Amino acid sequence: MGSEPLVLGFDTSAAHCAAALLSGDRVLVNRHEEMGRGQAERLMPFLEEILAEGGATWADLSRISVGIGPGNFTGIRISVSAARGLALSLDIPAVGVNGFEAIALTAPDNHLPALPAPRDQLYVRADGATPCLLPRAEAEALGHLAEAPAPEEFAVAIARIARSAPEGTPPPAPLYLKPADAAPARDAPPKILDDA
Numbered sequence: 001m002g003s004e005p006l007v008l009g010f011d012t013s014a015a016h017c018a019a020a021l022l023s024g025d026r027v028l029v030n031r032h033e034e035m036g037r038g039q040a041e042r043l044m045p046f047l048e049e050i051l052a053e054g055g056a057t058w059a060d061l062s063r064i065s066v067g068i069g070p071g072n073f074t075g076i077r078i079s080v081s082a083a084r085g086l087a088l089s090l091d092i093p094a095v096g097v098n099g100f101e102a103i104a105l106t107a108p109d110n111h112l113p114a115l116p117a118p119r120d121q122l123y124v125r126a127d128g129a130t131p132c133l134l135p136r137a138e139a140e141a142l143g144h145l146a147e148a149p150a151p152e153e154f155a156v157a158i159a160r161i162a163r164s165a166p167e168g169t170p171p172p173a174p175l176y177l178k179p180a181d182a183a184p185a186r187d188a189p190p191k192i193l194d195d196a
């Protein structure tokens with residue numbers, strides 16, 4: 001590969017696997033696959049295809065970047081754990097990029113970054129405010145909204161932000177703005193019997 005740093009960015013925070021491979025500021029490959037489930041099984045082969053299409057290998061990477069949410073609870077866990085594992089095994093930095101940062105990279109001025117949430121709600125971050133989950137009507141009342149671009153462009157934004165992140169950036173961690181939809185089991189745990 002060339003002398004430019006090679007950054008792999010990916011995201012599974014919604015119903016997709018999306019990835020982009022950047023050499024410096026140049027996009028070598030970016031694409032996505034829509035999927036409601038199966039991201040855990042598809043992510044690594046998908047990333048290997050992205051690398052092969054860009055003429056690169058894992059060893060060529062300078063940095064990994066990953067979308068940390070907010071979004072689908074399981075999807076975020078899948079991609080963040082993959083990024084952390086890859087960073088450890090390749091001995092390169094992994095940088096987490098939240099969806100608000102990725103949207104803001106290309107959003108028009110005076111537009112609030114907003115990400116889709118279940119039940120006609122949006123995750124919104126106003127300037128200087130803590131991100132929150134709001135009904136769509138309340139979010140729209142805050143002003144002009146900038147929603148996420150196509151998933152493959154979202155992955156490009158994640159990679160671009162991570163490319164310029166300072167050295168020593170902490171490892172990626174999920175950004176959850178609401179608890180998981182799954183509920184703990186209501187059944188009492190089984191009784192453990194003594195061998196005696």
